Amino acid sequence: MHIIIIGAGTGGLALGHALQKANANISFTIYERDRTRKDGLYGYRVGISPDGSRSLAACLPPDLFEVFKCTTAITPDYFNMLTEQYTELLSISGFSESSPHGAGAERSVSRMTLRQLLLTGLEDAVKFDKAFTHYTLNADGTVTANFKDGTQAVGDALVGADGTNSLVRKQYLPHAILKETGLYGATAKLPLTEETRKLLTPKVLRGVNMFTAPHGDSCILHVMEFPWDHNGNLKNNVGANDQELIKEWPGLNFDNTRDYIMLGFGSHGRRLPNNYMSLDGPSLHALLLDRTSSWHPDLRKLFELSEPNTCFPLNIRTTERLQPWESSAVTLIGDAIHTMTPGLGVGANTALLDAQILTAALVSSAEKDLSVVTAVAKYEQQMHTYAWDRVEKSLERFNADDAIYKPGLRGGLALVLMRLGMRAVNSLPPIKRKMAAAMTAERGERD
DSSP states (O other): OEEEEEOOSHHHHHHHHHHHHHTSSOEEEEEOSSSSTTOSOOSOEEEEOHHHHHHHHHHSOHHHHHHHHHHSOOOOOEEEEEETTSOEEEEEEOOSTTOTTSSOOOEEEEHHHHHHHHHTTOTTTEEOSOOEEEEEEOTTSOEEEEETTSOEEEESEEEEOOOTTOHHHHHHOTTOOEEEEEEEEEEEEEEOOHHHHTTSOHHHHTEEEEEEOGGGOEEEEEEEOOSBOTTSOBOTTSOHHHHHHHHHOGGGGTOOOOSEEEEEEEEEGGGSOTTGGGOOHHHHHHHHHHHTTTSOHHHHHHHHHSOGGGOEEEEEEEEOOOOOOOOOSEEEOTHHHHOOOTTSSOHHHHHHHHHHHHHHHHHHHHHTTOOHHHHHHHHHHHHHHHHHHHHHHHHHHSOTTSGGGSSHHHHHHHHHHHHHHHHHHHTOHHHHHHHHHHHHHHHOOOO
């Protein structure tokens, strides 16, 4: 059995590792449109939930999973809700592994670091500079993938892991709907230095932080501190075992991640210029400074110090629930099939779960000498049981129809009521514990 995987993102690479780890006489090749290993996303955070960590551990060889744990940023220990004036509304502790009775351990990782880690051990299986155009189903049951450079590849199955704008999905499920949410985001990044560290409270420094502002504007703030310094040397506080693992990790040679603060601004489309998605970094940076001009001086200073060339716009989209389709030798994983808003923060984690389940189905079919379509059908049957619920719950948490985005008095009243509710929960420990337990269930408890 030979599997063609389109896209060397989180899901596609995890699938490759899982197939390689299974050692079940299943070969695969991953085709990636980026030209080199260093291309792609740089530096922005991915939150790996306990559920995502379990899936990743199932996919990776044990030694590489240990490297993953060593290369993540310092684990956040708080979930904080604050106003744009830096006033605390709600703070829930217990996210770090040192707090087993809290809301469940989270891992923060740079997208670039995660990608370099997932590329490790798959160097011979990933073909770069291969832009997929379309596939052809052959009479003998195989699939041919066609690429922009005129080359082709033939396999027993083709897996689309090519993200939100998946060309595989557009051909295979042309009726699938990818819709606008009406909400938009913008990223900004600045180095974590002595100067910028002073602008953060102790809880914000070690938290996953959401700032809410009038008109529904918001800001997500994450601090990412890594085991290596700005020169790429391992820090003195890295444990001896971790240090050896990181030193031997070849991905460090390609990783450019350094300690940083990530800012994610969110707003309703009606409050943004019509050409928002075409703004360049400096123009977007100027817009962010204008939109945060009335915020607390320390928050304003963070936006001022952010680097304009790290700013880019985000159109927040979501897929609509699809009814099950007749399975074939073509399937999809991750954002290629179920793009979701960041409302739950489980997009990457769901892609990892897809990879784990699809691998198990392929291995089972190979061992029992069943068809690849049987394996795909088994995977898709399970995927339909969890993916769409996550898509819809993510949209509920990040919905442009919420009252907080309404203009005038209605939106202002909704903001006041939301803040009063947060403060009430913050002052009532039993209710706060229930909220922490709900977050644990949502994100997956660690074994």
